[in-house]
Amino acid sequence: MANFLKLSTILSLMVSALLLASQYPTAFSSEFEDEDDDELEEYVLDAPNPNFRLRGRFFVSIIKKGAHCDAVKYNICNGVRANNGTSILNCCKTHCRNILGDRNNCGKCGNKCKFAQRCCNGKCTNVAYNPKHCGKCTRKCSAGVKCEYGYCGYA
Template sequence: MAAATSIASALLSLTLILLLFLQSHLVFSFPFDVEDDDEVYVLDNPIPNFLSRSRFLARASNMIKKGTHCDPEYKNICNGVSANNGTSLLYCCKTHCRNVLGDMNNCGRCGVKCKFGERCCNGSCISVVYNDNHCGKCNKKCPYGVKCDYGSCGYA
């Protein structure tokens, strides 16, 4: 009987630990969007590719993958290049293409880092924790009369 009691006690303890872990994970999870590393920028004005006569390869010059290697002194492919219908502006920051309109480590220009609780919205670091016009992420407006608290509209 003592062995059954100790097994039941161990299972109950394990269940409680698991529930506490899951609850803390849900409470402390970061509610803001995280950028996708596989993002591709579609250029507003394609870069001409004179080496390629193929239509398939020519299409590749219309896109730049996020983080593409660039060299500011030689063949810089992202020096003030507009992409995604004007929502992205690519610059070569530390030899990699970065969107200075949305990159939290290069906001507005290379090397400008946004603080904790801020996002890079259209090239400016904006607090998204209590901002009714940028609640939790850029351009997410709370309904009229509803306040933004902790990055959520109407947090209760």
């Protein structure tokens, strides 16, 4: 009987924690989430890529996020501009990455940003205290307003 009470108490605590986590998901998530959530699922190339043809005479004009590439044989994304100049794709290891916005490949392949930093225009930036990139890239605070903890005018 005592084991049953312990088991039922543990089970009820676990169910309560799961219900709480489902009602308040932001309470259990990080303030500085990965920027991949903000990115498009596809990169629309600024100019068709002559390195890769899609059957016949048609060139690729859209590359899906994380598309497979090989820097030597199947090079579809090295130095390719996309999304009206807001992205530059490089073949990092075996996948196309936006080096202007990827925290794990910021500015070049393999350059990882530190904790609480985001890759803003190819540079690792501390978004907690930068008034030009407050909380996320390109979020600017009004003139004279400080950026504190990722919020403009926190205090």
